[in-house]
């Protein structure tokens with residue numbers, strides 16, 4: 003009899019160092035955008051070898067501000083994968099631009115398909131938003147060439163891939179999220195990286211109501227008043243979150259390495275399990291290890307499987323229900339078929355992956371999953 007374990011899907015790694023950083027901010031008496039935000043932006047840019055970083059209140063805010071700063075609006079189209087978090091599509095609508103859903107390459111390479119993207123180009127296509135799904139880097143040389151050929155803006159949704167080699171380098175901007183289940187967290191928060199100083203300046207203004215100078219800049223500088231040059235938003239980050247971010251950033255590389263080691267353990271264990279379960283992106287080493295997406299054999303009743311795993315203490319999820327199948331999106335865009343995305347999404351099961359796991363937790367998850375799949379008659383086959 004295997005000893006029962008409780009294995010969470012994801013868990014924030016926060017503790018005393020984060021609590022100390024919060025106390026320091028409280029003691030300093032300045033809690034909105036200030037020195038910690040500036041230090042965090044500088045450190046995050048440096049970690050990625052980038053010149054400009056603008057921190058914001060969420061990854062979604064970062065996507066919205068990037069698209070707005072690029073000047074996207076009504077009549078424009080943005081190519082996005084359907085296999086991503088709904089925020090990608092929502093951010094397009096916020097600007098008035100239309101998100102155009104693109105299929106994946108294959109169930110073994112669930113990145114947005116370059117050839118399907120090509121097929122969906124129109125005279126209105128202005129931008130393409132690639133998503134480093136699960137933490138695996140998209141083929142960025144190819145996407146850069148595609149964007150150059152068709153004169154498109156190239157935006158990276160890098161919410162799954164902080165500190166990954168090659169991330170943010172090719173895009174016109176790259177957006178990261180620090181939500182509680184991401185590789186590093188500030189509870190809520192996000193950041194935009196870019197090589198382009200003008201774009202960074204526009205995003206900075208737009209995050210702060212379109213104002214020409216922020217409160218802290220007026221405090222220290224010669225600006226005693228301000229102009230409003232654009233219709234902006236309040237998408238600011240604050241000192242408390244930035245202080246947590248600085249602590250988390252220091253640990254990010256070690257965490258990413260450990261996540262990759264856990265993924266390798268999953269891959270080896272499934273290969274030896276006889277379960278028929280596979281992991282996509284086999285042979286693609288470049289990953290930040292954000293998700294462990296497993297591909298179930300054909301015909302498995304995933305709902306029953308998830309319930310059985312829950313009873314065994316194992317939390318699982320699905321990444322993602324495809325955007326083009328949501329009722330809101332169908333009501334605006336009509337019904338659409340993306341066969342590979344639909345197949346992948348129907349068979350995908352996200353398994354626990356976070357730095358709080360032990361290697362033995364991975365073995366336990368694979369054992370439980372295999373034993374449920376092998377218990378025929380349990381209703382796990384449709």
Ligand SMILES: *Cc1c(COP(=O)(O)O)cnc(C)c1O
Nearest residue numbers: 060061062087089161179180181
């Ligand atoms: C988390 C996430 C977002 C949104 O980030 P928030 O900080 O939650 O707004 C966008 N895209 C992807 C792929 C994500 O995983």
